[in-house]
Amino acid sequence: MSTSSSPGTSPGTAPLRLGTRGSALATTQSGTVARRLEELLGRPVELVRIRTEGDVKTGSLATLGGTGVFVTALREALADGRCDVAVHSLKDLPTAQPDGLTIVTPEREDPRDALCARDGLTLETLPRGARVGTGSPRRAAQIQAARPDVELVDIRGNVETRLARALGPDADLDAVVLAYAGLSRLGRTEVVTEVLDAKVVAPAPGQGALAVEARTGDLGASALAGAFTALDHRPTRLSVRAERAVLARLEAGCAAPVGAHARVEAGELQLTAVVARVDGTEQLTHSAATPLAADADPRTQDDAAHALGVRVAEALLADGAARLAPLTVGAAPAELDPAARADVAPLRAPTGTDDPEGA
Numbered sequence: 001m002s003t004s005s006s007p008g009t010s011p012g013t014a015p016l017r018l019g020t021r022g023s024a025l026a027t028t029q030s031g032t033v034a035r036r037l038e039e040l041l042g043r044p045v046e047l048v049r050i051r052t053e054g055d056v057k058t059g060s061l062a063t064l065g066g067t068g069v070f071v072t073a074l075r076e077a078l079a080d081g082r083c084d085v086a087v088h089s090l091k092d093l094p095t096a097q098p099d100g101l102t103i104v105t106p107e108r109e110d111p112r113d114a115l116c117a118r119d120g121l122t123l124e125t126l127p128r129g130a131r132v133g134t135g136s137p138r139r140a141a142q143i144q145a146a147r148p149d150v151e152l153v154d155i156r157g158n159v160e161t162r163l164a165r166a167l168g169p170d171a172d173l174d175a176v177v178l179a180y181a182g183l184s185r186l187g188r189t190e191v192v193t194e195v196l197d198a199k200v201v202a203p204a205p206g207q208g209a210l211a212v213e214a215r216t217g218d219l220g221a222s223a224l225a226g227a228f229t230a231l232d233h234r235p236t237r238l239s240v241r242a243e244r245a246v247l248a249r250l251e252a253g254c255a256a257p258v259g260a261h262a263r264v265e266a267g268e269l270q271l272t273a274v275v276a277r278v279d280g281t282e283q284l285t286h287s288a289a290t291p292l293a294a295d296a297d298p299r300t301q302d303d304a305a306h307a308l309g310v311r312v313a314e315a316l317l318a319d320g321a322a323r324l325a326p327l328t329v330g331a332a333p334a335e336l337d338p339a340a341r342a343d344v345a346p347l348r349a350p351t352g353t354d355d356p357e358g359a
Ligand SMILES: NCc1[nH]cc(CCC(=O)O)c1CC(=O)O
Pocket: 070, 089, 090, 091, 092, 177, 178, 179, 181, 182, 206, 207, 208, 209, 210, 355, 356, 357, 358, 359
């Protein structure tokens, strides 16, 4: 990397370059992080738009090749030195963290999914046979389980495109399901007719959280390292660590309907995970918790969070999760395999997302 891109140089020099996807949601979330970093660093931050495979291709998410479609190009830009920091939606990140890059997770938004329906309808009041749009097998399976009579329709596109399918002048659907967090960041929560209970629709692992990523080599005793420490939100870090461990241990492909929801409450980390049959006719749920000693060092807590996710995943496997959903079971957990760079093995790599719907 060039000296001019090296963070921590005196203020007033070159701005820190923050790589982002170009969608409205991505630039909104990146803009928020950019302002935070400017405050923390006392240095200007400029957005560098990077087009990703997920932005260019328009096929169904199942045919996109799964993992990392929204992430790989951003990481390449970071590795090449075209940007200094990148912002991702955490749920779009593959669970295997590549060598040489480090992420930090600021405080997450509400992780739940939101129903956006015409005429104020809710999951309960949708008419029989209503058409509900989502590109996410996880959302589809759980909605179908709650309402076996509704028809799930596979949709893609950015937030406004998807909302228009239910709420626009040419609407062809009764409702769509989106992440509440995305709508909130865009200031569009007025279209939400129901925030779906996580017990009814378990959110995607990492949903509602952002990952801010930098080259590990830039995080020595630098100003950027200090900013990363300030951005880190412990309950978010532990929650997403546990949720993503479920996904990694299940080796869930992106067509696998897997939900996971963790939170820190009363001094413990609580986790619930769900594996559903794609058609919603069957689902398995398992919950567990682990105490968090307040004085434990971050490493110990991270390990406890990871172990909780593995334990819950193994309980689901013991209950027959692999029978319900297309999981690749038996292989070593990919997080432990440094060679499992998800961006070089798109077909079978563990996924970090269940719904690259293009937001
Ligand atoms: N590429 C899909 C994606 N990735 C992150 C979000 C929402 C925001 C979040 O979960 O942080 C979305 C849109 C959606 O699921 O509706």
